[in-house]
Amino acid sequence: MIKKIILLWLLCVGTMQAQESFKLAYDKPAMLWTEALPIGNGSLGAMIFGGVAQEHIQFNEETLWAGAPHDYSHKGASKYLPQIRALLTAGKQLEAQTLAQKEFMSDPIKQVSYQPFGDIYLDFKGHENFTDYSRTLDLGNAIHTVSYKVKGITFKREVLSSFPDKAIAVHLTASKSKALNFNLWVDAVHDDKRVTTSGNTQTLEVKVKDGVLKGIATLKITTNGKLKVVNGKLHITKASTATIYLSAATNFINYKDVSGTPEKITKTVLENIGNATYADVKKKHITDYQSLYKRFTLDLGDNGKSANTTEKRIYDFWKNPNDPQLVALYVQYARYLTISSSRPGSKPATLQGIWNDKLTPPWFSSYTTNINLEMNYWPVEVYNLSECNEPLFDFIKEVSQTGKIVAKEHYDADGWVVHHNVDIWRGAAPVNASHHGIWLGGAGWLSSHIWEHYLFTQDKKFLENHYHLMKEAALFYSEFLYKDPNTGYLISSPSNSPEIGGLVAGPTMDHQIIRALFKDIIHASKILNTDELFAEKLRGMIPQIAPNKIGKHGQLQEWLEDVDDPTSHHRHVSHLWAVYPGYEINYEETPELMKAAKQSLEYRGDNGTGWSLAWKINFWSRFRDGDRAYKLLNALLSPAEHEERKGAGGSYPNLFDAHPPFQIDGNFGGASGILEMFIQSQLNKIELLPALPTALPKGSVSGIVARGGFELAFKWENGKLIEVEVLSKKGMPCILQYEDSSITFNTQAGKTYKFDALLNKK
Ligand code: FUC
Numbered sequence: 020m021i022k023k024i025i026l027l028w029l030l031c032v033g034t035m036q037a038q039e040s041f042k043l044a045y046d047k048p049a050m051l052w053t054e055a056l057p058i059g060n061g062s063l064g065a066m067i068f069g070g071v072a073q074e075h076i077q078f079n080e081e082t083l084w085a086g087a088p089h090d091y092s093h094k095g096a097s098k099y100l101p102q103i104r105a106l107l108t109a110g111k112q113l114e115a116q117t118l119a120q121k122e123f124m125s126d127p128i129k130q131v132s133y134q135p136f137g138d139i140y141l142d143f144k145g146h147e148n149f150t151d152y153s154r155t156l157d158l159g160n161a162i163h164t165v166s167y168k169v170k171g172i173t174f175k176r177e178v179l180s181s182f183p184d185k186a187i188a189v190h191l192t193a194s195k196s197k198a199l200n201f202n203l204w205v206d207a208v209h210d211d212k213r214v215t216t217s218g219n220t221q222t223l224e225v226k227v228k229d230g231v232l233k234g235i236a237t238l239k240i241t242t243n244g245k246l247k248v249v250n251g252k253l254h255i256t257k258a259s260t261a262t263i264y265l266s267a268a269t270n271f272i273n274y275k276d277v278s279g280t281p282e283k284i285t286k287t288v289l290e291n292i293g294n295a296t297y298a299d300v301k302k303k304h305i306t307d308y309q310s311l312y313k314r315f316t317l318d319l320g321d322n323g324k325s326a327n328t329t330e331k332r333i334y335d336f337w338k339n340p341n342d343p344q345l346v347a348l349y350v351q352y353a354r355y356l357t358i359s360s361s362r363p364g365s366k367p368a369t370l371q372g373i374w375n376d377k378l379t380p381p382w383f384s385s386y387t388t389n390i391n392l393e394m395n396y397w398p399v400e401v402y403n404l405s406e407c408n409e410p411l412f413d414f415i416k417e418v419s420q421t422g423k424i425v426a427k428e429h430y431d432a433d434g435w436v437v438h439h440n441v442d443i444w445r446g447a448a449p450v451n452a453s454h455h456g457i458w459l460g461g462a463g464w465l466s467s468h469i470w471e472h473y474l475f476t477q478d479k480k481f482l483e484n485h486y487h488l489m490k491e492a493a494l495f496y497s498e499f500l501y502k503d504p505n506t507g508y509l510i511s512s513p514s515n516s517p518e519i520g521g522l523v524a525g526p527t528m529d530h531q532i533i534r535a536l537f538k539d540i541i542h543a544s545k546i547l548n549t550d551e552l553f554a555e556k557l558r559g560m561i562p563q564i565a566p567n568k569i570g571k572h573g574q575l576q577e578w579l580e581d582v583d584d585p586t587s588h589h590r591h592v593s594h595l596w597a598v599y600p601g602y603e604i605n606y607e608e609t610p611e612l613m614k615a616a617k618q619s620l621e622y623r624g625d626n627g628t629g630w631s632l633a634w635k636i637n638f639w640s641r642f643r644d645g646d647r648a649y650k651l652l653n654a655l656l657s658p659a660e661h662e663e664r665k666g667a668g669g670s671y672p673n674l675f676d677a678h679p680p681f682q683i684d685g686n687f688g689g690a691s692g693i694l695e696m697f698i699q700s701q702l703n704k705i706e707l708l709p710a711l712p713t714a715l716p717k718g719s720v721s722g723i724v725a726r727g728g729f730e731l732a733f734k735w736e737n738g739k740l741i742e743v744e745v746l747s748k749k750g751m752p753c754i755l756q757y758e759d760s761s762i763t764f765n766t767q768a769g770k771t772y773k774f775d776a777l778l779n780k781k
Contacts, residue, residue: 040321040344041158041351043329043674045069048154048165052077053660053671053681054330056156056163057374060182061362061410063267064373065139067178069154069165074141076178078187079133080234081366081373082271084443086131087231091446092424096123097431103513107524108504115513116453116522123429124456125448130440133369133384135376136267137207137223137236139189142252144200145169158348158355161308162301172198181304182362185288188304189263190297197244197257204252205238205265208378216248220289228378235281236267239289262297264289274417274445311358314403315722317350319343319715330658330672337657337664340649343715346693349656350402352674353690356683357399357407366443367410368395372683381680382440386414388461389439389517390591394630394684396468397600397637397691400475401698403722403730408472412485414441415465419488422447422462426495434495435488437461439517455518459499459511462492463532467600470539477728477749479546486543490550493540493557496533500564506579508565516577519589525579528593530564535601537561567597567604567612574622575604575615585622590631592623592638599637602701606643617642625651629659629668629676629685636692640710645696649712655689700725704754704761707733707740727751728768739776746771 048070049055055066055077065078099122106115152167166175173194180187193199204221205214211226219240226233240246244258255261266288268281292300324332324342332345360372369375370391371384386392392411399408422435425447430436437447439458449456466489473482500509503525510525511533520526537557544550570581577583577594595616597603604612620638625647627635632655639648659669659677668685669677676685696710697720705725721732728749734741740757747753747766754763760778773781 040325041348043156043158043348043352045154045328045330045672046152048152049673052376053675053677054673056154056673057356057359057372057675058156058161058163058178058180058187059359059373060180060185061358061360061365062373063180063185063187064359065178065180065187066374066376067163067165069163071149071152071167072143072147074143074165074176076139076187076189077376078136078139078236078265078267079373079375080136080236080267080269081133082269082443083134083136083225083227083232083234084131084271085134085227085230085232086442086444088275088277089444089446090421090424091125091127091130091444091448091450092421092428093122093124093126093448094428096429097427099123100430103522104501104524107513107522112521112523119453119457119513119522123449124453125438125446125450128450130383130385130442130446130450131230131444132378132380133371133375133443134227134232134378135208136234137205137225139205139238139263139265140203142202143174146174158351159309159312160305161312161355161359162305174199177301179301179304180359181300181307183303183307184292184295184300185266186292187265188297188300189265190301191261193259196259199244199258199261200256202249202252202254203238203240203263205236208376214251216251216253219246219253221253222285231277232269232271233281234267234269235285236265237285237289238263238265264292264300271443274421274443308358311404311407312354315354315720317347317718317720319347319718329674333656333658333670333672333674334661336653337661337669340653340656340714343718345656346652346715349674349686350398350690350693353398353686354402354404356686357402357404360683361395361407361410363406363409365410367392367414368683368687370682370684381678381682383442385443386441387439388437388441388464389458389593390634391630391682391684392441393464393468393600394633394688394691396687398687398694400471401694401724402690403724405472405476405724408468411465411468412472415469415485415488417445418447418465419462419491421445423491430495430499432495432498434491434493434498435462436492436495436499437465454521455515457513457522458515458517458529459496460514460529460532462495463529463536466492466536467532467539470543471726473543474726475724475728477751482543483547486547486549489536489540489543490553493536494553496536497557497560500533500560503565503579506565508579509560509563510565510579517591517593519587519591519593520578523578525565526593527565527567527575527577528596531567531594531597531601531603534561534564535597535603567609569611569615572618572622573615574619575612577619583619583622587622588624588626590628592620592631592634595619595638599634599641599695602641605641605702607702613642625654627668628678629655629682630678630688632668633676633685633688633692636689637695640692640695641699643710645710645712646714648692648696648710649714652689652693655685694723698723698725698731700727700729704756705729705731705745707743707755707757708735711735711738713738727753729753741776742781743774743778744771745774
């Protein structure tokens with residue numbers, strides 16, 4: 020009996036440790052931004068370097084962008100549409116591109132960048148020589164901690180970004196009374212900036228160079244030491260503790276309105292915190308964060324490597340990927356990044372989430388809709404953070420408004436359309452260059468997120484409220500599709516298979532996206548008992564749309580013509596959209612197309628940028644080849660900066676995904692690909708362990724979500740399922756499948772159903 024109790028206790032402690040040990044850990048400060056660690060509350064983010072003699076906390080607020088409210092549509096562009104189409108039909112691609120470049124592109128042709136906001140610096144004189152340094156980001160409570168010793172005194176710093184208090188908090192302590200002495204100030208990389216200090220607060224005002232947005236950040240410190248202002252810096256002496264709060268805001272209200280009052284906002288935030296102690300703020304932050312974080316657990320085992328620094332773990336994983344805890348950490352880190360960059364009321368995660376230190380960030384750090392923005396949201400339902408999708412739905416609402424103008428001006432069509440890039444002003448017209456900017460899939464792909472959210476949550480009210488967005492996207496495509504004089508099919512023209520092959524008539528990806536959207540509308544209109552006629556029209560159109568085709572190399576054709584180059588290793592694999600995230604192509608209904616899709620992926624090869632590797636992990640999971648998926652995961656979790664790998668993608672020391680440079684989509688896409696190894700539910704049933712890699716023979720997961728309103732917990736050992744529990748949230752019928760076993764059962768909302776390894780009811 021006693022033995023049993025001890026064993027149980029050990030087991031509990033074991034699991035607790037597995038849960039608690041999801042940390043990023045380092046034994047030295049960050050020198051580079053990609054070594055610094057991110058915190059965020061959806062809107063207000065920071066990168067913490069963890070320096071000793073000088074700490075640097077670079078912060079962002081998500082609404083500080085260049086530019087101004089603007090309608091990017093090209094007036095009268097639609098006049099040229101028939102001519103561009105005719106040139107493409109006649110095989111005159113270059114002429115079509117030239118005409119489109121002149122008459123069909125966004126006005127102006129470039130969008131604008133997300134901006135850095137400011138920097139907090141803390142100088143600690145005399146701390147140059149230190150010992151016992153540690154720097155961690157604890158995913159269990161979203162707190163960044165630095166600690167070290169100088170002359171026997173322990174100095175500790177915690178930093179967090181609180182969602183409930185809308186502020187960044189920095190809390191400093193010294194183990195000896197009066198030993199904490201430092202200078203503190205704020206600054207920014209903007210030319211147009213002003214810092215004012217008054218009492219215990221410092222205010223930073225910045226104005227972006229090319230645009231109308233200005234930002235105000237206010238920092239306030241409380242301490243048990245002495246405080247005075249020296250050369251414009253806050254000078255703290257003889258303290259043992261100090262707490263700093265930082266609030267930041269801009270005059271951005273929405274994409275049409277910049278009449279906000281940031282000084283008022285930051286003032287209110289700090290007043291609301293008032294005299295709350297750091298302990299209070301921290302407690303509120305942890306409660307809020309854990310209400311999301313704790314819903315999902317993943318334990319893949321821990322072979323002791325979790326004690327190493329994160330940097331060493333990434334290096335070791337590259338050489339020998341036998342650190343299953345790092346794989347689980349990668350998933351939990353993605354969840355952490357979702358919670359930190361996309362909360363209800365915030366903007367969606369950009370190419371860099373909310374973290375950016377450059378005035379001219381790569382690809383503007385904006386929203387690229389031909390893969391990147393959607394990839395940011397791939398795992399969100401499955402890893403149980405459903406409400407973190409809200410910013411994406413708000414984004415779709417806004418872009419449907421600007422996209423309606425673009426649909427009219429460029430295509431003389433109803434409904435809405437969005438091309439491959441969007442900025443904060445919700446530009447929806449084709450940007451950059453006609454050979455890749457004119458891509459039509461954005462409205463359809465984004466709409467699929469609305470439908471998938473419904474499938475996962477079975478939330479009919481949500482569907483009712485968002486159906487019109489899907490419908491208007493479908494309306495656009497139903498008018499835009501064009502009967503190809505060469506083949507007789509309805510095709511998407513002009514468009515592009517991202518970002519390969521130039522401007523074309525009829526790229527496969529568009530047709531897959533449009534078909535999926537039309538089918539979703541047919542389904543949704545039935546559920547909502549509406550639009551029967553429109554659904555009927557779409558039903559009639561589906562068989563006329565150019566179908567998926569198998570080409571002469573056994574590949575799935577990327578274009579209408581059989582012109583794929585089997586030696587191309589291009590990072591985009593767009594024509595496999597229907598394998599993932601779509602599922603029109605699958606083993607059950609279209610095995611031949613599945614084979615061809617796999618052949619296409621073989622040709623593209625296993626190399627790629629961060630997000631491309633991540634996409635391929637999802638493909639291989641859908642192809643049910645867990646080992647191949649794991650091979651690509653190995654590459655994604657390899658050191659991006661290592662000289663032998665430079666330019667090859669992978670992960671930075673802070674586990675940020677490297678395109679390179681940093682792009683956050685790979686973090687989310689990678690996590691999604693890992694989850695696809697454990698669960699898939701796209702074919703009206705829940706498949707367990709459909710692509711389990713040999714390298715992950717043992718594990719357990721809980722709080723993982725499947726379509727139909729189901730939340731599951733299951734365990735496996737020696738590569739085999741041991742048991743599974745299904746919580747039905749909406750009382751939908753359920754089909755579970757594991758290898759050759761399958762069970763169909765009715766459920767009641769709120770009830771949990773338990774099964775053994777052969778799916779017999781327990
Ligand atoms: C697409 C990709 C690039 C990059 C950019 C943000 O254009 O082709 O690789 O990810 O988006």
